[in-house]
Amino acid sequence: MRLCIPTSWDNDFLDRLAAMQTPDSRVHELFGSLAVSVIGSGREAFIVPDVERDAVREHIALAHKHGFRFNYLMNASTMGGIEFTPQGRADLVRYIEWVADIGADAITVTIPFVLELIGDVAPHIERVVSTIAHVDSLAQAAFWKGMGADRVTLSLMINRDFSVLKSLRKSSGLDLEVLANELCLYMCPYRSYHYDLMSQGSQPGACAPGTYPGLCCSLDRMKDPAEFLKARFIRPEDVRLYENIGIDLIKIAGRGRSTETLLQIAGAYFGRRWDGNLLDISDISMYDAPGVDRAKIYIDNRKLDGFVETMATIDCRRCCGASCQMCGDVASKAVRIEGLEEYKDALEKARGALVTTGAKPSIVNKYQSPTPRDLPEDPPETKD
Numbered sequence: 001m002r003l004c005i006p007t008s009w010d011n012d013f014l015d016r017l018a019a020m021q022t023p024d025s026r027v028h029e030l031f032g033s034l035a036v037s038v039i040g041s042g043r044e045a046f047i048v049p050d051v052e053r054d055a056v057r058e059h060i061a062l063a064h065k066h067g068f069r070f071n072y073l074m075n076a077s078t079m080g081g082i083e084f085t086p087q088g089r090a091d092l093v094r095y096i097e098w099v100a101d102i103g104a105d106a107i108t109v110t111i112p113f114v115l116e117l118i119g120d121v122a123p124h125i126e127r128v129v130s131t132i133a134h135v136d137s138l139a140q141a142a143f144w145k146g147m148g149a150d151r152v153t154l155s156l157m158i159n160r161d162f163s164v165l166k167s168l169r170k171s172s173g174l175d176l177e178v179l180a181n182e183l184c185l186y187m188c189p190y191r192s193y194h195y196d197l198m199s200q201g202s203q204p205g206a207c208a209p210g211t212y213p214g215l216c217c218s219l220d221r222m223k224d225p226a227e228f229l230k231a232r233f234i235r236p237e238d239v240r241l242y243e244n245i246g247i248d249l250i251k252i253a254g255r256g257r258s259t260e261t262l263l264q265i266a267g268a269y270f271g272r273r274w275d276g277n278l279l280d281i282s283d284i285s286m287y288d289a290p291g292v293d294r295a296k297i298y299i300d301n302r303k304l305d306g307f308v309e310t311m312a313t314i315d316c317r318r319c320c321g322a323s324c325q326m327c328g329d330v331a332s333k334a335v336r337i338e339g340l341e342e343y344k345d346a347l348e349k350a351r352g353a354l355v356t357t358g359a360k361p362s363i364v365n366k367y368q369s370p371t372p373r374d375l376p377e378d379p380p381e382t383k384d
């Protein structure tokens, strides 16, 4: 197994991460980006560290000393067309040149035009397609390969479709990576919109944090806790299933989490076991609702042994919501929620107010965020 891990930008993180590696479980690369840039990334500026350019350069150099590659994120799903204006294009080219100059080994993108532009400006850099591009078929993989991609982080939604994963491994001709610990809703209807909002929220001049999607998915999980298990996470214990079909690059989500939390998550995957609450090693949006404590949610990872193997025999696209109730049955044993009704009601009210009056709830996202932050009043600024 080779892990791709978000950096906390704490240089001490590198020493501690290096010491955790084992002969068969190693760090492949770290990833991250400036909080705000001309293209931004797939996370809003206010939830990731506000790191300076010089610190980024120094951190990448230190990562290289530890033998870690660095994958720089330019994986916004939209630039609103600014990339086709003379100024926008020039800014983007300068930004790619800077990323090449600071020693990035790879760049992750979602926008096809940006992938092609990187090939023109910095052809020596590995080009990785983000999971945000939602590659879930051989046909899509072939398009990206034709445009010059070297690697694809596959759509989260096919994490348990082993027949599709096998055919991609056999015939795509690309390096493949799977995202392990993100608990987005299965077939999430808000996902594309959420990424668009987060992308714009990491670019200059963003209007307001994209509250709506995370509020909705938090509420949907409270309405039906089976949604926690329908999510396509890969537990540390289940990494071997992917290695068995030739996919050993495992991506860990968690930009904006503390050094300690990221080390905890990495430790679980290096050790291939987690005896505790699955949410403690997951990246998930669970919004605070005004006036109530967030529900205490516990997903007993030990009760999920064998769960994915069984799910792999089910065609979820055809029978979820109709003939199959397996996730609900397992959730009734593995998921405990204290304060569910009160939290659910508060989320419902907050969503209703957002839709009917535009009132933004005073909230932070990020379940168990170590350093919850206030929502920003002003648009983010670039660090030139």
Ligand code: SF4
Binding pocket: 186, 229, 230, 311, 314, 315, 316, 317, 319, 320, 321, 324, 325, 326, 327, 328
């Ligand atoms: S089809 Fe069954 S196993 Fe698949 S997500 Fe739905 S409830 Fe879970």
